[in-house]
Amino acid sequence: MKYSPGLHILAEFSSSNIGLLSKSSHCKQLFNSLITSHQLEKVGEVYHDFENGGFTAVVCLTESHISIHTWPEYELATFDVFLSNYKRDNSKKVEEIYSEVLNFFEGIERQKSAINR
Amino acid sequence: MKYSPGLHILAEFSSSNIGLLSKSSHCKQLFNSLITSHQLEKVGEVYHDFENGGFTAVVCLTESHISIHTWPEYELATFDVFLSNYKRDNSKKVEEIYSEVLNFFEGIERQKSAINR
Numbered sequence: 001m002k003y004s005p006g007l008h009i010l011a012e013f014s015s016s017n018i019g020l021l022s023k024s025s026h027c028k029q030l031f032n033s034l035i036t037s038h039q040l041e042k043v044g045e046v047y048h049d050f051e052n053g054g055f056t057a058v059v060c061l062t063e064s065h066i067s068i069h070t071w072p073e074y075e076l077a078t079f080d081v082f083l084s085n086y087k088r089d090n091s092k093k094v095e096e097i098y099s100e101v102l103n104f105f106e107g108i109e110r111q112k113s114a115i116n117r
Numbered sequence: 118m119k120y121s122p123g124l125h126i127l128a129e130f131s132s133s134n135i136g137l138l139s140k141s142s143h144c145k146q147l148f149n150s151l152i153t154s155h156q157l158e159k160v161g162e163v164y165h166d167f168e169n170g171g172f173t174a175v176v177c178l179t180e181s182h183i184s185i186h187t188w189p190e191y192e193l194a195t196f197d198v199f200l201s202n203y204k205r206d207n208s209k210k211v212e213e214i215y216s217e218v219l220n221f222f223e224g225i226e227r228q229k230s231a232i233n234r
Contacts, residue, residue, distance in 0.1 A: 003191035008127060012234055044163030046177045056182070058175045060163045064186050065175055069201065074120035078234050082195075084186065113232050117129055117195050 005117045006064065007091040008082035009098045013107030014075045020105050021072040024048070024055035030104050031059050031066060038093045040083070063090055066097070077105060082117070122234045123181065124208040125199035126215045130224030131192045137222050138189040141165070141172035147221050148176050148183060155210045157200070180207060183214070194222060199234070 020026055024047040035042050041062040049055045058067040064082040071077070081097045083090035102109060137143055141164040152159050158179040166172045175184040181199040188194070198214045200207035219226060 003188060003193055005129065005186070005188070005193070005195050010125060010127075010232060010234065012122065043165040043173065044175075046161030046163060046175070048160040048177055050179075056160065056177050056179075058161075058163070058177050058182055058184070060165055060173050060175050062167075062173075064173065064195070065184055067175070067182055067184075069122070069181050071120060071122070071203075076120055076122070078122050078181070078199075078201075080197075080199075082197075084195075086188075111234065113230070115127060115230050117127065117228065 004085070006082065006084040007094045008080065008115045008117050009094050009112065010115070011079050011098060011102070011112040012110040013077055013079065013102055013105065014110055015077065015105045015107045016075055017106045018072050018075065021070040021075070021077060022053045022055075024057050027055070027057055027068060030101065031057070034097055034100060035059065035061070038097060068101075076110075077107065121202070123199065123201040124211045125197065125232045125234050126211050126229065127232070128196050128215060128219070128229040129227045130194055130196065130219055130222065131227055132194065132222045132224045133192055134223045135189050135192065138187040138192065138194060139170045139172075141174050144172070144174055144185060147218065148174070151214050151217060152176065152178070155214060185218075193227075194224065
């Protein structure tokens with residue numbers, strides 16, 4: 001049977017808000033808020049702050065995952081959101097979540113790919 | 118300053134080895150082995166097995182992340198490997214890891230995207 005998992009957005013954005021790129025705490029609040037507001041289900045998470053600044057975070061969802069890696073020294077972040085359509089079409093949520101993340105980080109989009117997996 | 122994080126491969130593959138797609142234990146052994154052999158540094162991980170079969174796994178690395186989501190009922194998996202080039206060019210390792218994962222799962226590639234982030 002053919003099954004198409006869902007939409008995956010990958011983006012790089014720059015931000016001059018170095019504070020938000022340096023530590024994961026505010027991002028964690030954002031991700032938790034997005035998971036609640038978009039009615040997603042978290043099954044695990046990793047938030048790792050690097051000693052010299054910047055962090056990496058991945059949230060595993062029933063619907064797949066959200067990830068971010070930040071490079072405050074380059075004023076840059078790479079962001080992914082991939083939601084499968086197992087129970088319903090989540091494509092719109094993928095676009096909305098990316099938009100909300102970009103807005104939160106005061107980001108300027110440098111590159112974006114949208115892949116139907 | 119312009120900084121290009123690195124290569125990200127996203128792939129969907131099918132496999133008739135339902136056992137490997139159903140539970141995360143063998144995949145965890147594989148990922149740990151790949152992290153060692155490619156001299157990567159793990160900073161966190163999530164392995165979540167779903168009650169009805171299939172699993173989702175993400176390994177956070179200093180170099181970014183590896184993830185897999187499986188749908189044994191569709192004989193399908195979605196796999197990501199993204200390694201940043203912070204300390205060295207890891208593009209070759211990205212290709213090698215994808216190839217080793219595909220081989221391990223006895224996978225048939227259905228779709229592959231390679232994005233220079």
